[in-house]
Amino acid sequence: DAEITQSPRHKITETGRQVTLACHQTWNHNNMFWYRQDLGHGLRLIHYSYGVHDTNKGEVSDGYSVSRSNTEDLPLTLESAASSQTSVYFCASSDGTGTYNEQFFGPGTRLTVL
């Protein structure tokens, strides 16, 4: 069965360190998204991609970067982790071939920045 996975599931890091969160999907979806989820803010879009070598900034992109070298993966990098980036991170993907596309979410990564 097709799926979307994230790793690690939990990560503790220190302020200033570079951190990369992995996202891998086997749906063969064109679209991939990274969100962060914080209490009171719902799901906020960090970065997204519509295909290989395409990346775009979302509403809360400062301090984050992504790259898309193949269809399956969209790693999220925190260049220099800050305590404000402590959050739960979700990766999602969607088909992108129709007008309305549901998003399939990964299990999430809980990141703590000390």
Next chain:
Amino acid sequence: GQQVMQIPQYQHVQEGEDFTTYCNSSTTLSNIQWYKQRPGGHPVFLIQLVKSGEVKKQKRLTFQFGEAKKNSSLHITATQTTDVGTYFCAGPGGAQKLVFGQGTRLTINP
């Protein structure tokens, strides 16, 4: 940019009571999606509404899209402990993106 407001933020009910969450937009939505996130889990797609005034049912869940396509609601009849979680609405954010409401967290007293 596009914003989708969702209320209430929290709702606690006794098992067997009904529950409703509301989603509002200042602009007309071409469609609206609903997702459920169980505690400790990830959002899972429930349904999409497209037509003005559309009503769809999934067992005890009833989803409505307003006539003006600016609001939507999710109503759960006779809640069960399995309904616990956070319910999100999401509207189009342009070019296949979604804009999520803040979510309504439902807790149930058995």
